[in-house]
Amino acid sequence: MTGTPDVFPPAPGGTPLVALPAGPRKPDQVKGKLYIKTHGCQMNEYDSAKMADVLAASDGLELTDSPDDADVILVNTCSIREKAQEKVFSQLGVWKGLKNKGREVIIGVGGCVASQEGEAIIKRAPFVDLVFGPQTLPRLPALIRARREQKRPQVDSSVPEIEKFDRLPEPRAEGASAFVSIMEGCSKYCSFCVVPYTRGTEVSRPFEDVVVEVAQLAAQGVREINLLGQNVNAYRGPYGDGEFADLGLLIRTIAEIDGVGRIRFTTSHPLEFSDSLIDAFRDVPQLANFLHLPVQAGSDRVLSAMKRGYTALEFN
Template identity: 70%
Template structure:
């Protein structure tokens, strides 16, 4: 009589995977807002492993990046928030945030009209989103940060992820012209230029990902002035020559310019830098 010894069985260890959180961003306004929204996506992808979704119903975090320049900006914001209110009713854990220039302009007043909003942040404080999302809302208090910490934002953002062959690169923010019809100095602050090397590192990183055209951004982009390592001041024209020297960059654009700062050196750049697109 033979005996068969049964093989020992081992149970496979069970693992519980943390579900991937999803992010939805709605962007109003200018190219700078498009750039900021892409940086929010990069930032929250790095800090929280979030992936973008095109369906707000499917999102864990829902953000709107607002613009003060476009007509009826406030009304558009509150109409959108009204549509999103039911998301909060359906899922109390969903995080709803308002960023951009209307957020900077209106601040805590937004929470009075839409108390279900969790976060309100300005263009210069979007880098603080990971901490703001994790901040407890004690007694339903809205987390608000619409300060102007100048260049700090760029020091705390990850390297950008390219999406195609063209990309925006912010080289400066704000405006110091204080035109009577414009709110930009009040919503984005006065002119602040990014360091030359920071801009070039970002462009080179994008070029390595296949980007061939960059659009240099600023509310008053040709007012760009930054100090070089040797102490001299680099203007937009000189910065363009440095960007053109980066391997892989074939086309350069910039927006938005101001007639007051349209210098002779910038005119000369059109004659000397073939990568600079012949368009103003």
């Protein structure tokens, strides 16, 4: 691989669920194969699905279960554990062998490790073609084109506010359950966590955008909606004329969409657990009777050192 990488600047309850079958892509629409390996949280699973949607719409790439068959290989990374990072570089070393065999395969690294490490990934693994952060999914087709045309690696680890949701194609459903990201980032800055530095501070998607995405999924046969966010109950989506909708209102609205039989959300924070959300658990039958609310520690000294913002007594 020749040349130095291009670095893109920042942009100014219990009922069985049955899904309708998703229609296959027509053979004449398929122009290549895409393999995605996902590490980490549910948000990464959502992001990987969006990568597939974007590249299917722009380049006609069809998912494959084998990297050996792929024209584009992407790994969506997690930076929470050092072991996970090292596992990524081990995988990259295996995929390097595909290039050594003369194949014109594009290898890309996305997710939080990409956001955290940026160009350092290219220095450690110079055969990598793309490095892109979790907020830059809409730019993925352009990054691939630039790599092919300019013959040098492309790096975009910027953290633009919410841009990743602005130009995404209609979601494609697979199965009865689907993830829907409603916000990005976290503003709590707990002492042990890298999320604010890899995914940015909290930014909520507009209320209407989330409702439209859920309706599109329900129309394709999805019955269970999993709402995602690093701090999901901090959701404050623009709604109406200068107003903001909280998670409780969003859940109530989604429950009115035809076909939605169950709603879940993760991961929540004790500081953001509001009366509105409590009322939703009482009033919305589609909302699953399950809550992930991590206390993290029972010691006030430890909670203070973690910068969690509450005491054990307040949690109880």
